[in-house]
Amino acid sequence: MSARMRASVKTPIRARSVVGRLAIVAFVAAAVAFWALPMLWLVTAPFDAHPGLDVSWPDWTLDNFRKLSENPYAFSSLKNSVYLAVGTMVGVTAMAALAAYSLSRVRIPGRNTILYGLLLLSSIVTGTAAMVPIFQLMFALNLIDDRSGVILVLTGGLLPAAIFILKDFMDATPKSYEESARVFGATPLQVLRHVVLPIVRPGLATIAVWALVNVWSDFLTSYILLRDPTKLPAGVVMYTFYSEGGQANLPLISAFSLVYALPVVALYLFVNRRYGFRFHGGIKS
Amino acid sequence: MASIHIDGLTKVYPGDVTAIDGLDLTIEDGSFFALLGPSGCGKTTLLRTIAGLEEATGGSIRIGDRDVTTLSPGERNVAMVFQDYALFPHMSVTDNIAYPLRIKKVGRAERAAKAAETGEGLGLSALMDRRPGELSGGQQQRVALARAMACQPDVFLLDEPLSNLDARLRLEARTFLKRLQRDLDVTTVFVTHDQSEALAMADHIAVMEAGRIRQLGTPSEIFRRPANTFVANFIGSTPMNMLPGELRGGKLRVGDREPVDAVDAGWAARDARDGAVTVAFRPEYARVDEAGSLAFEGEVETSENLGASVLVTARTHDDHRVQAVVPEGSEPEPGTAVRITPVPGRVLVYDEDGELLAS
Numbered sequence: 001m002s003a004r005m006r007a008s009v010k011t012p013i014r015a016r017s018v019v020g021r022l023a024i025v026a027f028v029a030a031a032v033a034f035w036a037l038p039m040l041w042l043v044t045a046p047f048d049a050h051p052g053l054d055v056s057w058p059d060w061t062l063d064n065f066r067k068l069s070e071n072p073y074a075f076s077s078l079k080n081s082v083y084l085a086v087g088t089m090v091g092v093t094a095m096a097a098l099a100a101y102s103l104s105r106v107r108i109p110g111r112n113t114i115l116y117g118l119l120l121l122s123s124i125v126t127g128t129a130a131m132v133p134i135f136q137l138m139f140a141l142n143l144i145d146d147r148s149g150v151i152l153v154l155t156g157g158l159l160p161a162a163i164f165i166l167k168d169f170m171d172a173t174p175k176s177y178e179e180s181a182r183v184f185g186a187t188p189l190q191v192l193r194h195v196v197l198p199i200v201r202p203g204l205a206t207i208a209v210w211a212l213v214n215v216w217s218d219f220l221t222s223y224i225l226l227r228d229p230t231k232l233p234a235g236v237v238m239y240t241f242y243s244e245g246g247q248a249n250l251p252l253i254s255a256f257s258l259v260y261a262l263p264v265v266a267l268y269l270f271v272n273r274r275y276g277f278r279f280h281g282g283i284k285s
Numbered sequence: 286m287a288s289i290h291i292d293g294l295t296k297v298y299p300g301d302v303t304a305i306d307g308l309d310l311t312i313e314d315g316s317f318f319a320l321l322g323p324s325g326c327g328k329t330t331l332l333r334t335i336a337g338l339e340e341a342t343g344g345s346i347r348i349g350d351r352d353v354t355t356l357s358p359g360e361r362n363v364a365m366v367f368q369d370y371a372l373f374p375h376m377s378v379t380d381n382i383a384y385p386l387r388i389k390k391v392g393r394a395e396r397a398a399k400a401a402e403t404g405e406g407l408g409l410s411a412l413m414d415r416r417p418g419e420l421s422g423g424q425q426q427r428v429a430l431a432r433a434m435a436c437q438p439d440v441f442l443l444d445e446p447l448s449n450l451d452a453r454l455r456l457e458a459r460t461f462l463k464r465l466q467r468d469l470d471v472t473t474v475f476v477t478h479d480q481s482e483a484l485a486m487a488d489h490i491a492v493m494e495a496g497r498i499r500q501l502g503t504p505s506e507i508f509r510r511p512a513n514t515f516v517a518n519f520i521g522s523t524p525m526n527m528l529p530g531e532l533r534g535g536k537l538r539v540g541d542r543e544p545v546d547a548v549d550a551g552w553a554a555r556d557a558r559d560g561a562v563t564v565a566f567r568p569e570y571a572r573v574d575e576a577g578s579l580a581f582e583g584e585v586e587t588s589e590n591l592g593a594s595v596l597v598t599a600r601t602h603d604d605h606r607v608q609a610v611v612p613e614g615s616e617p618e619p620g621t622a623v624r625i626t627p628v629p630g631r632v633l634v635y636d637e638d639g640e641l642l643a644s
Contacts, residue, residue, distance in 0.1 A: 179338050180371035184385040184436060185359025194384075198375040 042261060045254035052250065064255035073229050074256060077237035082263075084150055084222065084233050085215040091155040092211040093204055096162035101192055103163065104170035105178075115164060122160035131224055138225055145227040153221050158214055162207045169203030170196065209271050213264055234260050287349030287439040287472060288314040289335065294344035296330055296496075304330040306496035307344070312489070317466045318474045319487035323519065327496040328476045329444060335474065336365045336442050348439055359388070364433035365442040368449060370425045372417035378404065378428050379413045385436035403431045407465075423454050430465065441466075443475035447482055459485055480520045484508060492516045509631075514563060514639035523568045523596055526607050526627075528581075530564045530634075532557060532642075537579075537634065539564055540603040545578045553634045553642040562642065563635040568596060570631035571609035573617065577626030581607045585623055588616045599623050 037055055045051040046065070048058035068074050103111060124130045134153055135144075143149030173196055181191045197204065219235045226232055229240075238256055241249045289312040296305040304327045312318045320328040333339045335346060337358035345354045353361045364385070372381050380387075382400040391399070404413055407427045417425055426446070433441060446462060447455045463486050466473050477483050483490050484504040492500045492507060492515075500512040511517035517525045530539040535555070537547035547553040553562075564579075583599035586606070595616040598608050609625045617623050634642045 174369060174371065176367040176369055176371035177373060179358075180365065180367055181373075181384070181388075182338065183336055183358045183363065183365045185357075185388045187359075190388065194387075195373055199373075201375075 042254070042257055045250065046258045048254075051254045064251040065259075068252055068255045068259070071241075071252065073232065073237050073240070074234075074252075074259075076230055077232055077234040078259070080147065080231055081216055081233040081235070081260075084147060084154070084218075085212045087148075087151040088154045088158065088215045089208050089211040091151060092158045092162050093208045095155070096159055096166050096207055097192075097197065097200075097204065099159070099163045100166035100170050101196060104167050105175075115160075115167070118160035119164050122157055128220065131220065134221075135224055144225060145231065147226070147231055150222050150225050153225065154215050154218060157221075158211050162211065165210075166200065166203050166207055169200040173199050205271055205274075209267060212267065216264055288312060289440060289472065289474070290345075290347040291331075291335075292345045292347075294331070294334065294346065295342045296327070296334055296339060297342045303496055305334065308496070308498060310491060310498060310501070312472060312474060314472055315470050316472060317463070317486060317488050318472070319483035319490045320474065320476045320493060321480060321483040321490050321519075322478065322493035324478055326493040328478075328493050330496075331493070332365075332442050332444055332474060332476045335440070336363055337361050338365075361440075362436075362438050363440045363442055364436055364438035366426075366429045366433050366444065366446060368445040370417075370429035370449070372425055372428055372432075374417055377414050377416060378409060378420070381417065381428055382409075382431045382435050384432060389436070399435060400431075403435050404428075406434075407431050422450050423458060426450065426458060434469070439472065441469075441471055441473040443473065445477060446475055447477070447479070455482075462486060481522055484520070492519060510633065510641065510643065511565075512641050514565070514635050517565050517633065517635070521567055521569075523591075523608060523610065525565050525567055526571065528564045528605055528607070530562050531560070532562045532634065533559045537562070537564065539579070539581075540601075540605075542580075547634060550578065550629070550632065552632045557634075557636070557642045561637050563639070565633045565635060566627035566631050568608040568610045570628045571607070571625050572628060573597060573609050573611050573615075573623050573625055575624075575626050577629070579627055579632060581605075581625045583607060583623060583625070585617050585619045585621050587619060597623070597625075599625055 040055045041053075044055060044058045047060055047062070048056070049061040049063060050059060051064070103115065108114070138144050138149045138153070141149070143152070177195050177199070178191045181195050186194065217235060218233070219239070222233050223236045223239070226236070229237075232240075234256070238253060238260065241252045241256065243249050289310075291308060291310040291312075294305055294308045294310075295303070297303050306327075308331065320331055322328045330339060334341055335348075337353070337356060337360075341354055345352055347353065348361060348363070373384065376384070379397060379400045382403055383391075383396040386396045386399060401410070401413065404410055407430060409424070409427055409431060412420060412424060412428075417428065420428065426449070443462075447458055450458055459482065466486075475486070484507070487504060490500075490502065490504055490507050491498045494515050500507055500516045502512075507516065507520055511520055511525075514527065517527070528539055530537055532547060532553060533544075535546060535548040535553070536544035537552065538544040548555050548557075552564075581599070581601050583601035586598045586600050589596040589598075590613070591610070593613055594610045595613055596608055596610055597616055598606055600606055607625045636642050
C-alpha cells in the first residue's frame with residue numbers, strides 16, 4: 001500500500017523532470033549550434049576550393065593560402081597588428097600598474113567617482129561617438145597615418161578598465177607587506193618592483209592579454225587614423241579583400257581569418273598555462 | 286642597540302582624532318618593553334610612529350643619540366615584525382630573511398650566507414627553500430623574527446607578536462621570545478592588548494588609555510599597585526574587587542561596616558582629602574573565613590574552577606559582589622555564608638578621580 005502510494009506520487013514528478021530536462025538539452029543544443037557554426041566555418045572554409053557562406057564538407061585544397069601569400073598586404077598587416085598590439089599592451093600594462101598602485105594606496109577625495117567616471121568615458125574613447133574629435137586631435141598632433149597615434153588612442157581607451165581591474169588586485173595585497181619593506185629601507189619603486197608587482201602578476205597577465213586581444217581585434221581606430229595600406233593592421237586589411245565587382249573574396253577572407261585567429265588562441269593557451277588567469281572583475285576574491 | 290626617548294609626542298589623524306596625546310616616555314637600552322592597553326588606546330599608533338610609518342604631529346623621538354622624528358622608516362635602523370608577519374609570499378624563506386640585506390645592496394652570496402646563519406639560529410635550517418605559505422604559524426613568526434634580526438637593528442618593534450598563534454603555541458612563543466630578547470639584548474618594544482602577555486614577557490610596561498600613559502612600571506609594580514582604577518580594572522586575569530567607601534579623618538568606612546583605620550594600615554596617605562573613595566583588592570589577595578579588620582560577609586553565589594585554584598564569588602548583604610581566589614578543594618559550597626578578608630597590605634584606596642591614595 002505504502003509502496004504503491006509512493007510510486008503514484010513519484011511518477012508525475014519523474015515525467016515532469018524528464019520533459020524539463022529534454023527542453024534544457026534542446027535549448028543548449030540550439031545555443032551551441034548557433035555559436036559553434038561560425039567556428040566550424042572558420043576551420044573548414046579556408047581549406048575548401050570553393051568556400052561559400054555555408055558550412056559544408058570541404059573540397060580539400062591549400063590553394064587559398066597560396067593566394068593569400070601572394071597578396072601584398074596580408075603578411076605586412078599581421079606585422080602591423082603585432083606592432084600595434086604589443087605597443088599598446090606594454091603601454092597599458094605599465095601605466096595601469098603605476099596608476100592602480102597609486103590609486104589603491106593614496107587617499108584622494110572622490111577616488112571611486114573618478115575611477116567609475118573614467119571607466120564610463122573609456123567606452124566612448126574607442127567607440128564610434130568620439131571618432132570625430134579623436135581624428136581632429138590626432139590631426140592637430142600630426143599623428144594621422146602614424147601607428148604611434150593608433151597606439152596612443154587605444155592605450156587611452158583601454159587604460160581605465162585596466163586600472164579598474166588591476167586596482168582590485170592591488171587592494172588585495174596587504175599593506176603590511178609594503179610597510180615591512182619600507183621599514184627595511186625600500187624606496188616606493190623598490191616596493192613596487194620587489195613586492196607588489198610579483199604578487200599581482202596574475203593580474204598583470206590578465207591585463208596584458210586582454211589589451212593584446214582588444215587591439216588585435218580593433219578595426220575602427222586604425223581604419224580612421226591610418227591611410228597608407230602598408231601600415232594597416234590585419235583587421236582593416238581583411239576589409240579590403242573584395243573583388244572588383246564588390247563581391248567578398250571568400251577564399252582569401254576565410255584563409256586570412258584563420259591565420260588572424262590563430263595567434264590569439266595560441267596566446268591564450270600559453271598564458272593560461274604559464275600564469276593562470278585570475279579574473280575578479282570588481283569582486284574581491 | 287639604543288634607548289628610545291619620546292618627548293611630547295602627539296599624533297592627530299585627519300578628522301581631529303587624537304591617537305597620541307603629548308606622550309613622554311623613555312625606554313632603556315636593552316629592555317623588553319610592553320605597550321599595553323585596550324584597542325584604540327593608541328599603542329599601535331605609537332609603535333608605528335616609532336617605526337616611522339606614521340608621521341608625528343608634534344614632539345620628538347630619539348633613538349640612541351639620533352633624533353629620528355623626521356627620518357623615513359628605512360633611515361631609523363629599526364626592524365618591525367607585523368601582526369600578520371608580512372612575509373613576502375612569492376619569496377623563499379632565504380629570500381625573505383635576506384630581503385633587508387638586498388635593500389642594503391649586499392652581494393647575493395653574502396646575503397644567502399647571512400640568511401642561512403640567522404635562520405639556523407632560529408631553527409629554520411630545514412625550511413630555507415620553502416615559501417611562507419608552506420609554513421605553520423610558529424615557523425612564520427620565526428622567519429619574520431629572523432628577517433628582522435638580519436638587518437641588525439638598534440630597536441625591535443613587535444606588533445601583537447602572539448595574536449596570530451593558537452593558544453598552545455602562544456605560551457611556547459612567549460617563553461621563546463623572552464629568551465631570544467635576552468640573548469640578543471636589543472631594545473625591544475611590543476604592543477599587546479593582553480595583560481597576561483605583557484606581565485609575562487616585558488620587564489617594563491606602559492599601560493595606555495586614550496593616547497596617554499596611565500601607568501609605567503615593572504610588571505610586579507603594575508600588578509600589585511595599579512596607579513589608578515583604569516589600570517586596576519585592566520590588569521589581572523580576574524577582575525579586581527572594587528567597592529565604594531568613604532574616607533573621613535583617616536578612617537575608612539565601607540557601607541554600614543565599622544570604620545577601619547586606613548592611614549595606619551597604609552591604605553591611604555596621611556594628607557588624603559576626606560570624601561568618597563573606591564576600595565580595591567585583588568581576588569588573589571583575598572582570604573575566605575579568616576580574621577581581618579576589613580571583612581565582607583556574604584553568601585557564596587558561584588565557584589569557578591580555574592585549575593589549581595577556585596574563584597569564589599560572594600554577594601554581600603548590601604548587594605556588592607566580592608571575589609576571592611582560594612586553593613582547589615577548599616572552596617565553600619554555593620549558598621553558604623562566608624567572610625572574605627583582604628590580605629593585610631594588599632588593600633588599595635582610590636580617590637574620587639580614580640587615583641591611588643598611596644601612603
